[in-house]
Amino acid sequence: MGLLGNFYDPSSVAVIGASKTPGKVGHSLVKNLLNSGYPGRIYPVNPKEKEIEGLKAYPSVLDIPEKVEMAIVAIPAAGVPAVAEECGKKGVENLIVVSAGFKETGKEGLDLEKRLIHTCKHYGIRLLGPNCVGMMDTHTPINASFTKNFPLKGDIAFLSQSGATLIAILDWSLSAGIGFSKMVSLGNKALLSEIDFIAEAAEDPYTRVIACYLEDVVDGERFLKVVREATRKKPVIILKSGTSQAGARAASSHTGALAGSDLAYEIAFRQCGVIRARTMTELFDLAITFSRCPLPAGKRVAIVTNAGGPGIVATDAVEAKALHMARFTKETIEELRAGLPVEAALYNPVDVLGDARGSRYRLALEKILADPNVDSIVFIMCATAMAEPIETAQAVIELHKQYPQKPVLGVFLGGESLAEGARLLTEAGIPCFTFPEPAIEALRGLSTYREYREMPKEDLDLNYPNLDKKTVKAIFYDVLRDKRLVLLGSEAAAVAQAYGISVAPIYLATSPEEAVEIAQKIGYPVVLKVASPKILHKTDLGGVRVGLDLPEKVHKAFIEIMENVYRLLPQAEIYGVEVQKMMPKGIEMIIGMTRDVQFGPLIACGLGGIYVNLIKDVSFRLAHGLTYKEIEAMLAETKAYTLLRGYRGSPPADIPALIEAIGRTARLCLDFPEIVELDINPVFVYPEGLSALDIKITIS
Amino acid sequence: MGLLGNFYDPSSVAVIGASKTPGKVGHSLVKNLLNSGYPGRIYPVNPKEKEIEGLKAYPSVLDIPEKVEMAIVAIPAAGVPAVAEECGKKGVENLIVVSAGFKETGKEGLDLEKRLIHTCKHYGIRLLGPNCVGMMDTHTPINASFTKNFPLKGDIAFLSQSGATLIAILDWSLSAGIGFSKMVSLGNKALLSEIDFIAEAAEDPYTRVIACYLEDVVDGERFLKVVREATRKKPVIILKSGTSQAGARAASSHTGALAGSDLAYEIAFRQCGVIRARTMTELFDLAITFSRCPLPAGKRVAIVTNAGGPGIVATDAVEAKALHMARFTKETIEELRAGLPVEAALYNPVDVLGDARGSRYRLALEKILADPNVDSIVFIMCATAMAEPIETAQAVIELHKQYPQKPVLGVFLGGESLAEGARLLTEAGIPCFTFPEPAIEALRGLSTYREYREMPKEDLDLNYPNLDKKTVKAIFYDVLRDKRLVLLGSEAAAVAQAYGISVAPIYLATSPEEAVEIAQKIGYPVVLKVASPKILHKTDLGGVRVGLDLPEKVHKAFIEIMENVYRLLPQAEIYGVEVQKMMPKGIEMIIGMTRDVQFGPLIACGLGGIYVNLIKDVSFRLAHGLTYKEIEAMLAETKAYTLLRGYRGSPPADIPALIEAIGRTARLCLDFPEIVELDINPVFVYPEGLSALDIKITIS
Incomplete structure (x- = not known):
């Protein structure tokens, strides 16, 4: 039952x-x-x-x-x-x-x-x-x-x-x-x-x-x-x-x-x-x-045809679908040479020529089915004058019984004259198509599925040490008490840090003196940014100062920022100024999350920086059931991956660190369904380690 | 005849x-x-x-x-x-x-x-x-x-x-x-x-x-x-x-x-x-x-179905193929509301429900065909118990005669029970498909073709004033005499300039004194680069010096470059050092050309700079018959176009100047079939004008 x-x-x-x-x-x-x-x-x-x-x-x-x-x-x-x-x-x-x-x-x-x-x-x-x-x-x-x-x-x-x-x-x-x-x-x-x-x-x-x-x-x-x-x-x-x-x-x-x-x-x-x-x-x-064919052992497809055209069309489809044209063994080539007419094409796609009768298809298919370099076969018959669809179908059915582990698909390109042969094939459990492309598409399906089945099962499920849920909860509590849903940069950084993501130190200062104190603690040079949940374009308002390398400069910058912002936006609620350590430049990446109604956290990563929406070099995975290998595959899908591996002579970046940061971000979003959106852009990835610079978190 | x-x-x-x-x-x-x-x-x-x-x-x-x-x-x-x-x-x-x-x-x-x-x-x-x-x-x-x-x-x-x-x-x-x-x-x-x-x-x-x-x-x-x-x-x-x-x-x-x-x-x-x-x-x-349908006046497709599923599938296909779902007029909606059961979906896709007989299809199709907001119609019939394929086909055939200018395509999703109705449609010249997607794909074909036909014919054919063929020939002559196929940067720049492309001034100096003289003439700051057709990675050899703003620095840099290169590559054939004016940074684009065996010069343009092969934001057109509008369309296909139009508050770049530079490049490659490859990367595009910085030309 x-x-x-x-x-x-x-x-x-x-x-x-x-x-x-x-x-x-x-x-x-x-x-x-x-x-x-x-x-x-x-x-x-x-x-x-x-x-x-x-x-x-x-x-x-x-x-x-x-x-x-x-x-x-x-x-x-x-x-x-x-x-x-x-x-x-x-x-x-x-x-x-x-x-x-x-x-x-x-x-x-x-x-x-x-x-x-x-x-x-x-x-x-x-x-x-x-x-x-x-x-x-x-x-x-x-x-x-x-x-x-x-x-x-x-x-x-x-x-x-x-x-x-x-x-x-x-x-x-x-x-x-x-x-x-x-x-x-x-x-x-x-x-x-x-x-x-x-x-x-x-x-x-x-x-x-x-x-x-x-x-x-x-x-x-x-x-x-x-x-x-x-x-x-x-x-x-x-x-x-x-x-x-x-x-x-x-x-x-x-x-x-x-x-x-x-x-x-x-x-x-x-x-x-x-x-x-x-x-x-x-x-x-x-x-x-799928109902009729075994799964092919690999992606190597052989094509046998009695006409060049559809053979080329099928070959195109094989390449387009990321399958491979099989390369026959020497023995197969020799046997084909011995058995087929001199004008026949012996290399894949094999052209048995327009005057091929059933016996010639039988010969070619027998040799090709036996070839260890062939994983699956598509045989194409055009309705030529000499074509023997019934005899050919019978030959294929017999031969296929000897090699039940290799998928064989038929393409019978024609009308009434091929119908009976096609019916025989179908009845014998060999799928038969009218045109080549759907046959190749179907083979691709078999092959994709085989690959999936062969992937070792991974049960990592994003279990990391040092996940400090209590700190995250405490921060969210304060944010909610403050009647906000968007975290300040320093709060978001603290959340990320609580989940073991390496961040550029950032703290909120409410006075020039406190700003200097923070700068002394985290080290120069620093950046000062006005801290206000309502101000989006901080730079435009004179709310940001970069490259401050002396206490006096920090002190002065704090005062100027506050003045600028109060002058331009007297109504704005200002929490103070955040002091962040300036980090050396690494490869700029983005890690992000948007929550899907059905499937939960959808994690993004890719090329970061200000052009992220323009370049759109980002790939996605769902956090549920995400594994280390999947995160790696996700990175490998981006163009940024080329940069990470070391582009034009620059040293490779710390990909394992980035994978872990992505995994920890996913874990954070799984553990806290109240996080509706999250953006870390940029995160600088270095030859060793990384540093998250600008983190935005919105909760519900 | x-x-x-x-x-x-x-x-x-x-x-x-x-x-x-x-x-x-x-x-x-x-x-x-x-x-x-x-x-x-x-x-x-x-x-x-x-x-x-x-x-x-x-x-x-x-x-x-x-x-x-x-x-x-x-x-x-x-x-x-x-x-x-x-x-x-x-x-x-x-x-x-x-x-x-x-x-x-x-x-x-x-x-x-x-x-x-x-x-x-x-x-x-x-x-x-x-x-x-x-x-x-x-x-x-x-x-x-x-x-x-x-x-x-x-x-x-x-x-x-x-x-x-x-x-x-x-x-x-x-x-x-x-x-x-x-x-x-x-x-x-x-x-x-x-x-x-x-x-x-x-x-x-x-x-x-x-x-x-x-x-x-x-x-x-x-x-x-x-x-x-x-x-x-x-x-x-x-x-x-x-x-x-x-x-x-x-x-x-x-x-x-x-x-x-x-x-x-x-x-x-x-x-x-x-x-x-x-x-x-x-x-x-x-x-x-195409053989049976008129060309639709626009992209607005109406879908009528007796089942939700295939209606959604068709709607998906409409969007995927860049067609639009028609929005009916108020009158149409009211008439549909009056005539169809209360459970019917009146908005596009129109669901006449599973129990729809021929008369209900007739009513819906009559109103929809008459709607001025509808350019073409796909009607879908699932083989439900109530379906009347023959009566429905007859109704459609009659109605279509009243609106011969609107394409009508049928989808009869089922087997034998719909065959006679499908035959009637086909005979009457209304294409009939088994599944929705190919019908929409065919409609897309009609629509694409209509757009092409409606495009005004342009006969610009890249005729520009001030094309100095003689100078180009003279440079090529010298290059060939020198037994080279790759032009020096200064030669390539001179070729581009001869065809009216604005380049950053660059000249070859064979002595420190000459380098200073050139710098004085073109203005500071300048860049010095070793000139040797064999050296590809000039920077790695210490063959490049940037930001030189005084005669002494130019003089010294010339000597150092020569020493560096001779030390590292004593065998290299060195022509001297090229002195180029440093240009202010603009939007970095690339203009390129590769020659296709069949179709001649294939012109590329897109986002330039050192990441050009990584980002691959490039679009292509053939130079033969290229028009101003086509170049514009080519640019609009790139993501860089967003930058050119002014991104995140930066001023728009001089797109007409870039279009002209691309057109002049195409003209150059058409006029000189001996140019087998050409790369201008980067070309800086400014709010006014542009400047080609690094030009590579290979001839045959």
């Missing part, structure tokens, strides 16, 4: 709101259960009927004499919470609410949904929906939905946050010959969400690949944790819509969901090994390929 | 190498001419036959008693030049050589090809091929090829540099229901190339859109000139393969063509209005859409 208990194979199902009238949802539900060959008992529930589709009907679920393991509800929304209560009393374990009229319709619906959730939680009922199409499992089999059709049997689990999309894909899949292990319409995701179904499918023996259409992820933190584990077991492919600004608007009006920024999704998917499909076509191209 | 005379509709065709044996190319050619319904006379030529397929055969083309306007040659390569000679004597105007064994096979074949070209040029014969499949025209009709099939009649002209690709696409098109005006297999492009066929198709009344599969462009300069004109008349869509490094290797082994760098192709296509397809699917999605 899987993580969802008997959700996919209940021994009995009640249909609450069952109907005798064809065309009504309550009728479709009963018919679908019957037609799908569902082996359990079915109980229609309708107080007005005695019998529906030859089954005895009951006035309520409580009147059913036997155990009811699942109930499907199709009555108007207003009545659903009461029915759920009855189900709870009856001991129903699984509830599918297809009725609409909940959260998606506004305040009143939201209240109904909350009551429904409350009842289900109270009784420990698994709830799918509301506002969904239902669920289908081809292996039980059970059609607990009001769709017109039932899917072909297969090993793809498809989860869809859009019911109509699920229906359309089901219709399309029947023509395209694509089978599913289960199809689930997620609806409003009031209790069960994609996270639960992904986790279950990862354990399900009938499922080989998990494909999802999602419009949002509600519990980002749990998603990261659970899906990271699931992808270690099976490929998870997600098409996430609502990526654009306009798209996000549409998503929120459609499902009432607050869509997170696409960047966070992009990073979240990558960090937990999800393969992101860019288009609907890609979602299913990938799903089919 | 088009640009290619009677090439597509000769009154008579001789098949040289005609054969009686089915399966032979020489037999297919005769059969295809007969079967295509070709209305002209056909003369098989074969010395061994009396009659082929009921037609009298002739021993040679010279024996044919009447005029022969076209000859198709299918004899072994070695005999082709002699046959071409006979054709010339006979007055044949058009020659199609399908035989292989020419340039693509090596040296011997190349010689044969050269002889063939020579003969055709001598007699003024239009030559297609060799090594091609032939040509088809559905309107003449004529099938002058050895393909198995003949295309459906249509208005897409398809040109293919790969013969097998053409055959495969033809086969596929018959199943997909796509028609062509003509299909041309370009082969080795010995004389006629894509440029000629594009120019002809642009004038051809039967052709509405030109689609090409290309592996290279041989005459880049002519391509730019001719295709720029063609795209003003008709859309030209090109899939260019061999974009990758590995792909380019395959291309060159396949056709013997030297593939240019992909960047140059990318820029060339953009500059002359070609729509570049990224994949084979896209090539035909675009071709079909």
